[in-house]
Amino acid sequence: MAKQNFIGLVVSQGKMAKTVKVRVQGKVYDKRVHKEVIKRKDYLVHDEGNLCKEGDIVRIESIPKISARKSFAVAEIKVNKGQQFALYETLGKEKVAQEEKAKLESFIKEKQQFESVVTQIEDLRKLDQIANAYQTQPNADRAELLSEINRIKEKWNIKSWPSEEPLLDLKINEKEKDIRELKLSMIVDKIMSDEYTAERNQILSENSKTPVEDLKKHTQKNIIRKYVLDSRNEIPFEI
């Protein structure tokens, strides 16, 4: 006769040496209510290598009784979800420790960036003062002033002073967003119009697996929008 076999879930581990608790679930017909009810039974199971973790699904097999409540042993681990979770836990902790280190470095970098902005502003202020002195004070040492001006110019890559070009880039003045993004609805509407049917069909056939006739209008519009937003793609007309 084959050995008694069950498949169950490990519900408790680490409390007893070489032993885990396995929950086996099955259906039993209840005569009183005339229907099948779920029946659960917990077994204490021998686990020689202490391999199982809570959450694993295991197959257990009957063995000669080895203690008061143990007459089963783990035969195989079917789904090692619990072991995987335990691994993820240690990995997660390691990753967090690494990230902490990286964060410290980025802090220092940020601080240095801010300091460089402050020194640049101070230098520009100095440049203003020197330029002013150059014009107003005739008995100042011109050569020295000139060398100082050149030094600062070289440091920050300034071509002329007073300069017309923006020296400090502000976020407000950042270059306007891509023109395609700004005029997106206009471009998409134009491609969707009857004028560009051939071009539209070509774009759609290249970017979707389903044939063009089967595509609904809103799906077509979405594909076109995606196509337009990618700056590498060409648009059939001038914007």
Place this chain on the structure above:
Amino acid sequence: MFRITSRLFSTGRVLSSAVPNAAPIRAHPTLAAKQFIAEDASKSKAKILRRKEKRLKKQIIRDVNNYKKHQLKNVQFQVDPVLGDPKNEFMNHIKKEVDNEFKHLAYGIERSEFEKLLYGAEKAAFDKTKGTEVLNESIRLAEERKKRALEIILNMKNTNAQDKKVLAIKLARQDFQRHEGDTASPEVQAAILTVKIHFGMDHVKNFPKDHTNTERVRQMVQHRQRILKYLKKDKPEMYYHTIAKLGLTDDVITREFNMGRQYFQDFKVWGDKQLVKLSDKQQGKVNKIHELQKRVSEYNDLARKNYEILQRGNE
């Protein structure tokens, strides 16, 4: 009745932490029963002592096992289920960052942008007048005064609590986002809720009678649990990383928890105050456990002493 008794020890900590477990030698507690019979003791006296040892041994085994059983049944949370691990870097870092008045300005203005703009304003004022040195000096002073005033207005110390919270949430989001502009992935939601819970708990600590706020924090704690449970199902690897980063543990998320008065009492949110009143019967049970715990620790101490005596005798 059942609910009350089951809740009694559910979040109680202290019980286990009071047991001195710093013993370098692991002497078995039954050694506490050891009776040292003198060599010149009479036969009857020796017999009495031997019997005593046997009796005490039984008692000790029973007590130790009972205490073990109790501990297994009433497992405590590994960390604070609301605030998480106090040593965790995430929230400490955000709090430090919010208080850092040299790095951040109020209303989401960046410090370097502020410096650049004010320099531009000063330069514009100079260019406009193109005057003598005296005039220039007066303009410089005026601009400096303006800058000082703005620095005071925009100082993080002088801004409102809402603004600080907004900054904290922004930092938390940037820390957890999967890509630029990610505002709603489960880990970002959990991080934002954690920030909100911490700010809310500061209020709870200061205003114990503001029940509306307490309720709101309680809901947020439950909400965070729900979101993280989903993440565990969806992306287990990400889940364990997130909880490690937030200073939480798995049992805090998966076990049942309600931020009730029992929690406030156990984690001493409002000091050492008794908030949940126990009936005489319940109090009796608690006292019994305390006595049991005390007895077990006494056994351990005595066993260690006896073990040392025996070791010396062997040498």
